[in-house]
Amino acid sequence: MTLRVVHAHGDAVGVSVGDVEILRYVYRPDPDEFESRKPYAHPVRTLGGRVVTGYRPNDHRWHKGLQMTASHLSGQNFWGGNSYVHGRGYLPLPERIGWMRHDGFSSFAVDEERFACVEELTWVENGGEEWAREERGLSVHSVDVVRGAWVLDWSIRLTNVRGEELRFGSPTTAGRERAGYTGLQWRGPRDFTGGTVFAPGAEGGGPGERFMGTQGPWLGFTAERDAVDGASTVVFAHAPENLDPGRAVHPSHWFVRSEPIPSVAFSWAFFEEFGLPAGESFAYRYRVVVADGAWGSERVEEFLAGVAW
Numbered sequence: 001m002t003l004r005v006v007h008a009h010g011d012a013v014g015v016s017v018g019d020v021e022i023l024r025y026v027y028r029p030d031p032d033e034f035e036s037r038k039p040y041a042h043p044v045r046t047l048g049g050r051v052v053t054g055y056r057p058n059d060h061r062w063h064k065g066l067q068m069t070a071s072h073l074s075g076q077n078f079w080g081g082n083s084y085v086h087g088r089g090y091l092p093l094p095e096r097i098g099w100m101r102h103d104g105f106s107s108f109a110v111d112e113e114r115f116a117c118v119e120e121l122t123w124v125e126n127g128g129e130e131w132a133r134e135e136r137g138l139s140v141h142s143v144d145v146v147r148g149a150w151v152l153d154w155s156i157r158l159t160n161v162r163g164e165e166l167r168f169g170s171p172t173t174a175g176r177e178r179a180g181y182t183g184l185q186w187r188g189p190r191d192f193t194g195g196t197v198f199a200p201g202a203e204g205g206g207p208g209e210r211f212m213g214t215q216g217p218w219l220g221f222t223a224e225r226d227a228v229d230g231a232s233t234v235v236f237a238h239a240p241e242n243l244d245p246g247r248a249v250h251p252s253h254w255f256v257r258s259e260p261i262p263s264v265a266f267s268w269a270f271f272e273e274f275g276l277p278a279g280e281s282f283a284y285r286y287r288v289v290v291a292d293g294a295w296g297s298e299r300v301e302e303f304l305a306g307v308a309w
Contacts, residue, residue: 180270
């Protein structure tokens with residue numbers, strides 16, 4: 001099935017299969033500074049046209065589809081919304097909210113089976129100081145109409161340009177238990193609430209909280225949809241080097257909830273902070289599989305094994 005890509009310059013990139021736009025990547029940030037202005041992917045759809053991302057839900061207006069974040073970064077908040085302060089809870093601290101500036105695309109390639117781009121971004125703290133340069137890779141590929149699935153790869157290479165160490169953490173590293181959210185984050189639509197989460201080596205599925213703070217190569221999230229008879233599945237997978245202690249800058253753990261909200265994050269600082277010295281870089285690669293139907297572990301393993309990194 002041929003991919004079609006439409007680039008509205010200065011605004012967004014849309015990727016379609018047939019008459020279904022399966023991905024819209026918006027790089028012109030929303031205007032509200034308190035929501036941490038940065039690019040995001042929304043809507044993301046299955047090949048059957050079912051939206052699998054949520055946008056500005058009423059419980060967390062700063063949750064926007066699939067987006068790169070950093071909830072606690074050297075005293076700044078690149079996640080958006082209220083900031084967690086130990087002993088005081090969540091506080092509206094607009095002076096802590098940073099943002100990510102889109103600087104351009106250094107690569108942009110389209111063929112019938114793959115769309116791939118490299119985006120250059122700058123992470124800017126609230127006072128206007130540039131703290132980091134990001135090279136972000138996005139790739140849409142492996143469209144399989146028989147299995148009803150397609151793949152989005154999302155990579156990050158981040159370089160510290162601040163001139164001093166950057167410290168990456170999360171609400172859990174700041175003192176709140178089981179709230180280690182940071183890094184690449186997905187917010188599901190409302191009808192994913194209460195969905196089934198599953199992982200390799202775990203019998204059956206269950207609520208997302210069962211897997212909170214765990215590690216693993218992939219995590220699946222499936223839910224029955226409103227308004228249609230059927231389910232959708234989203235699979236989140238690490239590239240092999242992400243889980244290699246000799247190659248990753250810091251161990252990754254899953255942040256995952258299915259109640260009261262559907263959310264998954266590839267947390268790079270769940271339990272402990274890590275530092276990035278001035279001038280140094282780190283990199284991670286992630287994969288998101290978007291599928292029609294209720295998948296299980298066996299089907300996920302088979303599909304992932306057939307798609308090379």
